[in-house]
Amino acid sequence: MLAKPILALLLLVATANWTSANPVRSARSPKKVVDYKVDIRETGTQYNETIEIDTERQTELFKVPAHNDVDESNILHDFKTNMTMMLLPEKKICYLMPLSEDVPTPEKLESDLDKTEEVDEDKSKIMESKWTVDNEMVDRSVLSDDLANFCPDYPIYRAKMMDDSMTSTRIETEGVLRTVKKKKT
Numbered sequence: 001m002l003a004k005p006i007l008a009l010l011l012l013v014a015t016a017n018w019t020s021a022n023p024v025r026s027a028r029s030p031k032k033v034v035d036y037k038v039d040i041r042e043t044g045t046q047y048n049e050t051i052e053i054d055t056e057r058q059t060e061l062f063k064v065p066a067h068n069d070v071d072e073s074n075i076l077h078d079f080k081t082n083m084t085m086m087l088l089p090e091k092k093i094c095y096l097m098p099l100s101e102d103v104p105t106p107e108k109l110e111s112d113l114d115k116t117e118e119v120d121e122d123k124s125k126i127m128e129s130k131w132t133v134d135n136e137m138v139d140r141s142v143l144s145d146d147l148a149n150f151c152p153d154y155p156i157y158r159a160k161m162m163d164d165s166m167t168s169t170r171i172e173t174e175g176v177l178r179t180v181k182k183k184k185t
Helices: 106-115 145-150
Strands: 006-013 018-025 033-042 045-054 059-064 073-078 083-088 093-098 125-136 156-161 166-173 176-183
Touching (some): 045 106, 059 106, 073 145
Parallel strands (some): 093 156
Antiparallel strands (some): 006 125, 033 045, 045 059, 083 093, 125 156, 166 176
């Protein structure tokens, strides 16, 4: 039996070391959409992340460039459907998962980013969750327009959060790396 791939999702709330945010009102909708350019320093690497908050549509879009061992990703949180879609452009694949309860609402995120000038490492928070990839989504008609338009050209796989009682062990056999899941007892 083949093991399903595991998707590790890191949600950076603030960041690992240093963050500053500069709001830029989008020309598309001066009242409802706000774009933030966020300077992040994480484990010695500095990069710029873009966050687009749309309070009318109740969405948040995070554009994260490739850095360290992290692939480039675009992450859309859709609060109307309580779903998150992650697009990995280099891998040409998307993942659909339930929206984490820890993700701040668009209004809260906008308020927090408006107040952010610099966050030091003592105030930063990194949340990590591990997901297992399930089946490919065939019927896209069940997606909201925002989610369907976010990933129209690539396959979408459903992802489920791994049970806390599961652990993953990496085993190398004859040069082949396998992931084995074991239940804690």
